[in-house]
Amino acid sequence: MTxxxxxxxxxxxxxxxxxxxxxxKLLGGxxxxxxxxxxxxxxxxxxxxxxxLSSEIIEMEGGGxxxxxxxxxxxxxxxxxxxAHYPMLSRAILAGASAQIRNMATVAGNLLQRTRxxxxxxxxxxxxxxxxxxxxxxxxxGFNRYHAILGGSPGCIATHPSDxxxxxxxxxxxxxxxxxxxxxxxxxxxxxxxPGDSPHLETTMEIGELITAVEIPASAMxxxxxxxxxxxxxxxxFALVSVAAGVSMQDGTIEDIRLAFGGIAPRPWRALQAxxxxxxxxATPEAMAAAMDAELAVARPAAGNAFKVELLKRTTAAVLLExxxxxx
Amino acid sequence: xxxxxxxxxxxxxxxPRVSLADLLREQLHLTGTKIGCNQGAxxxxxxxxxxERVLSCLTLAVQADGRxxxxxxxxxxxxxxxxxxxxxxxxxxFQCGYCTPGQICAAAAMLRGVADGMPSYVTADLGERxxxxxxxxxxxxSGNLCRCGAHNGIVEAILQVAKEDVA
Numbered sequence: 001m002t003x004x005x006x007x008x009x010x011x012x013x014x015x016x017x018x019x020x021x022x023x024x025k026l027l028g029g030x031x032x033x034x035x036x037x038x039x040x041x042x043x044x045x046x047x048x049x050x051x052x053l054s055s056e057i058i059e060m061e062g063g064g065x066x067x068x069x070x071x072x073x074x075x076x077x078x079x080x081x082x083x084a085h086y087p088m089l090s091r092a093i094l095a096g097a098s099a100q101i102r103n104m105a106t107v108a109g110n111l112l113q114r115t116r117x118x119x120x121x122x123x124x125x126x127x128x129x130x131x132x133x134x135x136x137x138x139x140x141x142g143f144n145r146y147h148a149i150l151g152g153s154p155g156c157i158a159t160h161p162s163d164x165x166x167x168x169x170x171x172x173x174x175x176x177x178x179x180x181x182x183x184x185x186x187x188x189x190x191x192x193x194x195p196g197d198s199p200h201l202e203t204t205m206e207i208g209e210l211i212t213a214v215e216i217p218a219s220a221m222x223x224x225x226x227x228x229x230x231x232x233x234x235x236x237x238f239a240l241v242s243v244a245a246g247v248s249m250q251d252g253t254i255e256d257i258r259l260a261f262g263g264i265a266p267r268p269w270r271a272l273q274a275x276x277x278x279x280x281x282x283a284t285p286e287a288m289a290a291a292m293d294a295e296l297a298v299a300r301p302a303a304g305n306a307f308k309v310e311l312l313k314r315t316t317a318a319v320l321l322e323x324x325x326x327x328x
Numbered sequence: 329x330x331x332x333x334x335x336x337x338x339x340x341x342x343x344p345r346v347s348l349a350d351l352l353r354e355q356l357h358l359t360g361t362k363i364g365c366n367q368g369a370x371x372x373x374x375x376x377x378x379x380e381r382v383l384s385c386l387t388l389a390v391q392a393d394g395r396x397x398x399x400x401x402x403x404x405x406x407x408x409x410x411x412x413x414x415x416x417x418x419x420x421x422f423q424c425g426y427c428t429p430g431q432i433c434a435a436a437a438m439l440r441g442v443a444d445g446m447p448s449y450v451t452a453d454l455g456e457r458x459x460x461x462x463x464x465x466x467x468x469x470s471g472n473l474c475r476c477g478a479h480n481g482i483v484e485a486i487l488q489v490a491k492e493d494v495a
Contacts, residue, residue: 006344034386084453094449098471103380235470
């Protein structure tokens with residue numbers, strides 16, 4: 001590991017000022033960053049530990065939750081209001097990583113973990129445009145079972161591995177940011193960039209900005225919601241595909257719906273086309289198949305992951321049928 | 329700046345690169361904590377910080393400042409084994425033993441988590457307190473790998489201790 005110094009700022013503004021300096025990186029639980037430093041992928045000169053800043057989980061007026069950036073993943077998953085009002089978020093967090101990692105990882109760190117793949121993680125022997133812009137991508141013709149089928153580019157097909165963020169995407173979460181120019185709130189839908197020809201840039205955060213909180217609006221869809229993750233082993237593995245879904249039903253039709261996918265794109269994928277196709281219609285397997293065909297019309301799988309297209313269609317249908325079925 | 333490790337105050341190392349796992353093993357010679365992968369994949373380095381299980385290989389020692397760390401050496405008391413240690417012996421919860429300290433630290437915190445109402449991915453109803461089944465134990469212990477394949481004995485040992493705790 002390259003030598004670095006360690007700072008523990010007392011406020012978000014102090015953290016922001018430090019984060020703006022060259023070579024400085026924000027440190028949460030360290031479950032991704034420390035690992036990448038040891039692998040020689042990241043080389044910060046200074047770590048700015050922000051875990052002592054806000055970790056509160058507060059119920060907002062009119063419903064909704066404000067989750068402090070440093071709240072631990074396990075604390076969010078176990079919170080009674082999250083379990084009662086946003087079960088898909090609890091379930092998504094609990095589907096991610098291991099209990100040890102969830103105890104360490106913060107909410108902001110989960111959002112800002114690197115979009116990555118095995119070639120990104122291997123500076124000794126693999127080319128990666130994300131790690132070294134312009135160097136090429138060994139995943140395109142390599143072992144790409146775990147890579148993206150939507151949103152990738154000729155420069156990068158790595159996936160964002162978070163489960164939590166898939167649920168947050170379906171729940172219309174808002175990201176609270178603080179920087180030298182003040183504070184602002186960005187919808188999670190506008191928070192991540194697609195790789196295009198600059199895969200090393202992953203978010204729309206400005207230099208010196210940090211996440212202070214994640215806001216989840218009150219949602220009728222939160223309550224009747226689910227998260228299902230399909231992976232190569234039963235637990236503690238990244239998703240092949242995952243589905244976060246919330247619905248509200250009226251007289252047998254889908255009144256409203258939220259749908260987001262993980263494991264298939266460089267960012268948590270909100271399925272707006274499938275939602276639009278299903279909203280106001282019947283909750284039938286045929287309607288679900290048509291909606292997913294619309295969403296996945298632009299899917300561009302690699303040689304090793306074409307199966308994800310069908311797997312995602314079937315997983316989504318299974319989740320939606322369970323959520324919309326007779327609950328009496 | 330200090331960490332309380334098994335009840336003793338320990339100074340934070342000057343170099344922030346020192347992981348908690350390296351501090352425990354190399355400087356304090358608490359070699360019960362094992363380093364398997366050193367990249368957060370195997371769970372062998374699991375210790376407790378303020379009672380919660382974490383990976384000591386991905387924890388910078390400086391991040392444990394002011395907190396209480398418990399290692400496998402701190403779990404047993406007065407030379408007598410922790411109930412989980414006895415149960416692992418009884419149920420053959422290991423072969424080579426390398427993952428065992430991490431397994432036992434993880435299991436101790438896991439049982440406390442269940443008692444506190446912590447749900448898991450396989451808990452059917454998030455509104456209810458989970459009942460510890462073999463499936464629940466496997467899910468909750470999935471962060472600790474055993475390459476000898478002693479998982480059946482590990483699950484049995486943990487379930488026995490859970491049963492005795494309730495009794």
